[in-house]
Amino acid sequence: MAEHVVIVGAGHAGGSVATYLRQYGYEGQVTLVGNESAPPYQRPPLSKGWLRSEITLDDLLLKPLATYEQAGIDLRLNSVVKEVETKEKRIILEDGETIDFDKLVFATGARPRRLTLPGSELRGVIYLRDVTDAALLRSCLDASKRIVVMGGGYVGLEVAATARQLGLEVMIVEREARLLSRSASPELAARLLRIHESNGVEFRFLGDVAEIVGSEGKVSGLRFNDGERIECDVILAGIGAQPNVALLEGTGIPEERGIRVDSEGRTSHPDVYAVGDVTLRPVANFEGIFTLESVPSAIEQAKRLSCLIAQRDFPPHELPWFWSQQYDFTLQIAGLPGLADEILVRDDVSKGTFLVFHLRNGALCAAECMNSPGEFLALKKAITHGARPDEVLLADLNTPIIKVLT
Incomplete structure (x- = not known):
């Protein structure tokens, strides 16, 4: 009997594992189980083009629905996994159906962290994780004049930018003293603050919210602990995410802020793997x-795990990178900024570009690049190779980046 790989979670990570397995020649059974009604799709556009009604669900799909059938992938949509039994090597769906596996892949992702404030159950308090959330947010924005975004992370900033482009008044409420306190340098955060302020976004930092207030079951504003009240029609809660690890209960697989895996996606169980936002992994x-x-x-993890299962050579490790689009500014980040012991800035106002270089013991470990796609690619390559550039030249606007790095 052919080996059976079951993937729990049909998001970007899970969908990529399924299709890469076939691309890499795996001939066993592949079952992809997802609790949404849509095939695997891209989530980043949900805070941007989707909210502006510029793209449809078909535009978001990773692959056309027919691709899965043609590839011999059993795609189970609208299917909720109730329990995982690693000893019996099977999963149990909410409707009672069982699916046996030889190898199991957790690709369950993460969910938005929920507000615990009084009033957080009111209509108009929205979280953004999937296309259903995005459709609700879009309909609320269409009927609103003012939105409060709780949380100054990337998703909140992207939604704030989109809402301003749609003509809404926007306020961002952040508990910390600055934007992106856990994911970006103070220099980049300050630049983004100025960009949003120039586009009319209001900010409240160190904002300690006491309650969300409403009328007839719907949001009408929020009140801070100092008594100040802010009026709004809708609230986007973007206060972080939590890994979906509930299915690990009883499996014997430990979890600590996620499922710990190695660089190929192996967990502590020899036949259970994990990829995507649910994982804690080495880089x-x-x-x-x-x-x-x-x-x-997610894509890098999917490739390496698929190679492991299909018994193919592994591709080279990839440098972590991230991106965000806000107004007409494209932000690209290479490496891990939080590990630097020195930061240099190159701010070219005439070109509208902004670069932040992160060095550790003299070597580049990360770079934050705004509207600088060419420099981003060069820096990404340089970080991968452990470049140790001349710091004076690195910050010098008159010296091309490519010359500094060669």
């Missing part, structure tokens, strides 16, 4: 373990 050439909530990270 080549960086010390520690990380949760990397990004499409490039």
